Amino acid sequence: MAVPGQKPKPYIQAVREGTFRSDRNSEGARFAPAVPIEPDWSELLPGDAVDDVRGKAADVWRRTIPALVYSAGLTDPQRETAIEYCITVARLWQAERELSRTGLVVETERGNVKSPWVTIVNQYRSHFRALTGELGLSPASATRITPPENSGGDDGDVFD
Secondary structure: OOOOOOOOOOHHHHHHHOOOOOOOOOOOOOOOOOOOOOOOHHHHOOOHHHHHHHHHHHHHHHHHHHHHHHHHOOOHHHHHHHHHHHHHHHHHHHHHHHHHHHOOEEEEOOEEEEOHHHHHHHHHHHHHHHHHHHHOOOHHHHOOOOOOOOOOOOOOOOOO
């Protein structure tokens, strides 16, 4: 059962903002500041039919994960959430393309019915919203993220 009220801030964010109180906040898990390693997309998404999904997931990784390392302090132990985000975006993109190609209604032997892609898009979109909030990627959730103090070198490149 969900706990009412706002989600608690991550420990490191409460410390950075100076709002950490041991009687109200838990330290929770602490991760070493290691940059997440991009997965082998062909191993993660095998098969010939998903070349475009692999490419889209890799593109999302390259555009998003360095920004999350810099802005939110994303670390390697948290990479599975980042991988899930990239796959979700790629699958949502794939589902939206198929929905555009086939239409909202498809003809079957029983007549016209709602395309199964509508359900798939809705499920991926719901998962996308949840991950976007977790990672601080929506405009509203980004305001709740405080960047780490050592968020990159002088040149701004976190992947030296």
